[in-house]
Amino acid sequence: MTLSNGIPVYLLEDHALPLLDVEIVSKVGVANLPDSLWAAGRSAGNLLRTGGTTRLTPDSVDKLIEFYALNIGFQTGNENSFATMFGLSRYRDRLLDLAFEMLRNPRDDSSRVRLTAAQQQESWRRRNDQPGSVLGRAWGQVVLGDHPLGRFQATPAEIAAFAPDRFRWVQQRLYCPDHLLIGIAGDFVEKDLVAKLEQLVRGWGKCPAGLRPVPPLVIAQGPRVLLVEKDVNQTNIRMGHAGSIKVANTPEYFAAEVADFLLGGAGGFNSRLLQRVRSDSGFAYSVFSNWGSDTRREDVFFAGAQVRAEKTVAALTLMRDIIGSMASQPVTAQDVKLAQDNEVNSFVFQFQNAGQIVGQQLQYAVDGLPANWFDLYLKGIQAVTPDQVRQVAEKYLHADRLITVVVGKSSAFDKPLAAYGPVTALPVITAVHTLGAAVPSRSARRVGTALDRLPYRFPGAGAENLNFSAGVRFTWPTDCPIRKPPAYDVPNVTSRARGGMPGSSSRIPTDGASPNRLGPAPPGFITVTVRSTNSSSGLCVWPYTMISALGKASWSLAGVGWPNWSSWVTTMSKPSSSTVAT
Numbered sequence: 001m002t003l004s005n006g007i008p009v010y011l012l013e014d015h016a017l018p019l020l021d022v023e024i025v026s027k028v029g030v031a032n033l034p035d036s037l038w039a040a041g042r043s044a045g046n047l048l049r050t051g052g053t054t055r056l057t058p059d060s061v062d063k064l065i066e067f068y069a070l071n072i073g074f075q076t077g078n079e080n081s082f083a084t085m086f087g088l089s090r091y092r093d094r095l096l097d098l099a100f101e102m103l104r105n106p107r108d109d110s111s112r113v114r115l116t117a118a119q120q121q122e123s124w125r126r127r128n129d130q131p132g133s134v135l136g137r138a139w140g141q142v143v144l145g146d147h148p149l150g151r152f153q154a155t156p157a158e159i160a161a162f163a164p165d166r167f168r169w170v171q172q173r174l175y176c177p178d179h180l181l182i183g184i185a186g187d188f189v190e191k192d193l194v195a196k197l198e199q200l201v202r203g204w205g206k207c208p209a210g211l212r213p214v215p216p217l218v219i220a221q222g223p224r225v226l227l228v229e230k231d232v233n234q235t236n237i238r239m240g241h242a243g244s245i246k247v248a249n250t251p252e253y254f255a256a257e258v259a260d261f262l263l264g265g266a267g268g269f270n271s272r273l274l275q276r277v278r279s280d281s282g283f284a285y286s287v288f289s290n291w292g293s294d295t296r297r298e299d300v301f302f303a304g305a306q307v308r309a310e311k312t313v314a315a316l317t318l319m320r321d322i323i324g325s326m327a328s329q330p331v332t333a334q335d336v337k338l339a340q341d342n343e344v345n346s347f348v349f350q351f352q353n354a355g356q357i358v359g360q361q362l363q364y365a366v367d368g369l370p371a372n373w374f375d376l377y378l379k380g381i382q383a384v385t386p387d388q389v390r391q392v393a394e395k396y397l398h399a400d401r402l403i404t405v406v407v408g409k410s411s412a413f414d415k416p417l418a419a420y421g422p423v424t425a426l427p428v429i430t431a432v433h434t435l436g437a438a439v440p441s442r443s444a445r446r447v448g449t450a451l452d453r454l455p456y457r458f459p460g461a462g463a464e465n466l467n468f469s470a471g472v473r474f475t476w477p478t479d480c481p482i483r484k485p486p487a488y489d490v491p492n493v494t495s496r497a498r499g500g501m502p503g504s505s506s507r508i509p510t511d512g513a514s515p516n517r518l519g520p521a522p523p524g525f526i527t528v529t530v531r532s533t534n535s536s537s538g539l540c541v542w543p544y545t546m547i548s549a550l551g552k553a554s555w556s557l558a559g560v561g562w563p564n565w566s567s568w569v570t571t572m573s574k575p576s577s578s579t580v581a582t
Contacts, residue, residue, distance in 0.1 A: 001194070003182075005201050010183040010361050011190055014354035020089045020186040021355035022099070025362045026081035026179045031148040032211040037170055039154035040162060043116050044170040045074035045081065050116070051167070052107035061102065068094050072102065074175075078149055079214060079296070080366060081174045089187035093196065100200040103175050108164035117162045120154050127153060131236040135304075135407045138228050138426055139238050143220050143300060143403055169210070176207035183362040185354035217297055222403040225421040227410060235312040235408030239319060240302025244396045247295045247367070254380035255388040256291050256396065261339040262331055262389070263323070264289030264303060266346070270338060272322050273303060283307045283315040289323075295367045301397065309412040316404065316420045324399035330390040343381045347374075 002008050030041035049072065052058035065072060071086040072095075083103060087095040128134055137152050144150025184193065219242040245256045260266075264273030264287060277287045284307040292299030303323060307315040351357050351374070364373050405426075410417055417423045 003194075003197055003201055005177045005204055007177050007201060008181045008365065009194070009197065010181070010358050010365075011188075011193065012185040012354045012358050013188060013190060014185055015187050018089045018187050020085075020087055020092055020095060020184065020188060021358075022083075022085035022096070023183045023355070023359050023362060024083040024085075024103075024175075025181045025183070025366050026174050027181070027366055028174055028179050028211055029077045029079045029081050031078045031214045033148075033170060033173075034210070034212070035148070036161075037166065038148055038151060039120075039158035040166045041076055041170050041174070042154060043076075043120065043162070044167050044174065045076040046116060047108050047112060047167045048074040048083075048102055048106055048171055048175075051112045051164075052109045053101045054105040054107050055101065056107075058107070058109050058112050061098070064094070064098055070095050070098070072099050074102075076170075076174060083175065092188065092193075096196060096200060103171075104204060106168055106171050108167040108171075110164055113162050113164055113167065117159050120159045120162075121156060124153065124156055124159065128230070131230055131232050131234070131407045132306075134228055134230060135236040135238055135405060138226065138405050138407065139302075142224070142226055142405055142426075143240070144217065145220065147215060147217055149214070149217060173208055173211050177201065177204050178207040181362050181365055183358035185358040214296075219298070219300060220403060222401045223421060224424065225404045225417065226406070226424045226426050227417055228405070228407045228426045229410060230407050231409050232407070233309055234306045235309050235315075235406060235413070236304075236306055237312075237316060237319070237404070237406055238302050238304040239316070239323075239402045239404040240300055241398060241401050241403060243292050243299045243301040245291065245293045245392075246298060247293045247369070249370075249376050249380060251380070251383070251388055252392055252395075253293065254377075255384050255392040256293065257343065257381060258336060258339045258384045259326060259331075259389045259393050259397075260289055260291035261343065262335050263291075263326055265291065266342065270335075272325065273305075273319065276322055277305060277307075277315060277318055281311075281314075281318065283311040283318070287319070295369065309408055310414050312406065312408060312413040313415040313417060313420050316406070320399050320402060320420075323397055323402070326393035326397055327390060331386050333386055336384060336386050336389060340381055340384065344378055347377065347381075 001011070030038055033041045050058055052061055056064075064070070068091045069087060070091065071084070073082075073084045075082045083099065085095055085099045127137070133152075140150035140152055182197070222241050243256075245253055247253060262271060264271040269275060269279060271289075273287045273289055277283050278285065284305045287303070287305035287307075289301075289303040291301045303319055305315060305319065350360060360374070361371065364371060370376065404421065406417065
């Protein structure tokens with residue numbers, strides 16, 4: 001059924017227990033936000049839960065949830081966002097009234113924003129503690145580049161830009177009627193519940209503008225081998241390439257599911273990777289594969305492992321050979337039967353109760369799958385043949401095109417990593433992008449947003465990760481009413497962390513800055529052109545006023561605040577060697 005404001009609702013009555021299970025799914029997520037709000041989007045769900053409402057303080061919300069034994073949570077994902085609510089059915093109105101108030105009227109209390117920022121700062125400080133975290137960020141950067149689906153962590157500059165109004169902007173767009181679907185299972189009477197829902201959504205209008213479609217995804221091509229040096233006993237490995245398979249009712253998709261199970265997906269000790277890398281060779285405790293698939297676009301196939309450092313190159317070579325063997329050494333009918341039985345038996349456990357059934361229907365609707373996908377999936381898996389598995393592996397698994405990322409101590413490896421393939425070193429921060437033709441628009445925005453946040457509004461904001469190794473030339477068009485000097489050169493722009501929150505406050509040295517330089521920009525300089533507003537109100541004076549104060553101001557690489565340089569920067573030259581760290 002559909003509510004009067006257009007929100008689809010999926011209901012399943014189940015009176016076995018006096019419980020109510022509610023799930024709300026939004027068809028948009030963090031990847032739909034402007035780049036400058038990605039970090040706020042990642043924490044927007046947490047602030048919905050902890051930040052209070054316009055009527056209730058955060059502590060008041062916490063006390064209500066505790067008193068009535070309610071469970072309310074919010075989460076923002078890459079392409080979907082979620083709200084979950086659970087409680088006793090006799091407290092139905094308490095549960096729904098509070099949850100919808102949190103959704104529609106978030107307070108985003110400043111004290112909770114500061115707490116969230118502190119937590120994210122600590123997460124950033126500890127970002128390199130675990131090799132798996134380093135590997136995940138490096139993999140996303142290398143394979144998906146600047147795409148929002150490849151990002152994993154907010155930077156100090158983005159965290160410093162956290163503010164209640166930014167979170168509300170995000171929340172009002174991710175959780176609004178045009179994007180939502182509601183599913184409810186449990187102890188209720190449908191007629192009464194629908195009337196309650198209509199009351200809760202009354203006056204909730206259309207979604208405000210500001211979101212974008214998820215940008216097209218371009219997956220990097222291999223072969224490539226990249227090393228992140230880290231002093232650890234076990235080497236963390238990931239290797240893969242574009243998956244090329246979409247979730248669909250096709251023989252290829254179902255054959256890929258079976259192939260992944262037998263390679264290392266869920267096959268356990270029956271999978272080739274675990275059997276040969278762990279059981280037979282003793283190189284690793286953990287080894288797996290994941291043939292990613294999506295209804296919207298192709299995803300990434302990858303295999304991963306944690307291996308003994310002294311067996312790193314041997315394990316890499318063996319894993320690559322095993323991936324290639326899926327086509328050259330076909331699976332047997334017994335193998336396929338094992339995978340089919342496992343997939344069928346495990347799939348039914350996704351529908352153990354009414355809440356899971358409704359949740360699956362919601363996800364099918366969001367993904368564009370038919371309501372009877374459960375039946376189609378089981379039939380498709382059971383129809384797979386050994387030859388179809390061989391064909392899909394031969395067509396889509398390419399051991400000679402793997403991108404391989406290795407995090408470990410190379411001096412402890414059994415052989416130089418070059419024995420596996422030509423190696424490119426990555427810094428442990430694994431977040432440096434070279435400016436150039438491949439990413440001109442976003443790079444230009446980064447330079448623009450570097451001036452968005454000023455100390456008088458966000459004390460302690462900074463950019464420990466801002467680094468233009470040569471320098472920056474700022475210019476602005478001749479239509480600016482106040483346009484002298486016509487260019488401003490700032491050489492050797494490298495931030496230096498000083499004071500404020502640990503590692504977040506920076507000062508930009510300006511020794512040698514030349515406000516009246518009219519000749520060509522020095523070699524390697526980035527040239528940024530700032531667009532004028534054709535206004536004599538003084539806005540055009542901001543470029544060189546701010547630049548002349550670089551020695552005093554802290555820079556932030558993220559933000560949409562006033563005067564919003566991210567929208568002013570229109571062009572950027574291609575530098576010879578400069579980099580921006582994100």
